[in-house]
Amino acid sequence: MLVLDDTIANIALPSIQRDLTVLTSALPWIINAYVLVFGALLLFGGRLGDLFGRRRVLRIGLAVFTAASLLGGLVLNGGMSIAARSLRGLGAALVAPNVLALIATTFPVGKTRNSAMAVYAAMSAVGRPSESCSGASWGDAGLAVGVPHQRSDRPGGARRRPGPGRGAAAPWRA
Numbered sequence: 660m661l662v663l664d665d666t667i668a669n670i671a672l673p674s675i676q677r678d679l680t681v682l683t684s685a686l687p688w689i690i691n692a693y694v695l696v697f698g699a700l701l702l703f704g705g706r707l708g709d710l711f712g713r714r715r716v717l718r719i720g721l722a723v724f725t726a727a728s729l730l731g732g733l734v735l736n737g738g739m740s741i742a743a744r745s746l747r748g749l750g751a752a753l754v755a756p757n758v759l760a761l762i763a764t765t766f767p768v769g770k771t772r773n774s775a776m777a778v779y780a781a782m783s784a785v786g787r788p789s790e791s792c793s794g795a796s797w798g799d800a801g802l803a804v805g806v807p808h809q810r811s812d813r814p815g816g817a818r819r820r821p822g823p824g825r826g827a828a829a830p831w832r833a
Contacts, residue, residue, distance in 0.1 A: 661751045681737035696748030705756030713757040720753025
């Protein structure tokens with residue numbers, strides 16, 4: 660989710676400019692707000708995890724990221740979009756170092772930890788190409804990342820409940 664954010668916003672820039680009447684000179688700030696805040700606060704997010712607990716800071720970061728994603732889907736102008744993306748960068752800076760620290764401290768040294776790190780790296784690598792194919796709009800740039808969507812072919816968005824042998828499905832999968 661942290662990896663997807665940047666390219667989805669890049670793809671959506673033309674519709675962001677058109678729908679929110681953003682000046683061409685302000686468009687780079689919509690992208691850079693996230694990257695700058697994320698990069699600037701990455702070490703701070705890791706330190707907060709060391710001081711207050713990695714899981715707690717990870718959860719707070721996910722909550723901030725999700726709230727900022729929702730806000731990003733509801734923006735009315737370019738300034739609000741830049742503010743929402745900055746807030747999303749803060750959430751990402753709290754999540755990223757603590758996820759890696761939790762993997763490193765949860766799994767024992769050796770094959771198990773290497774496998775966990777490989778899965779994390781693979782999911783990050785898969786995120787980059789898949790986001791380029793998303794065809795996002797500016798609303799998707801705010802909502803597609805961090806706020807789960809319920810998709811269903813059933814009338815009224817009804818979901819199938821997981822039953823025996825089907826496992827617990829994620830809430831946004833029908």
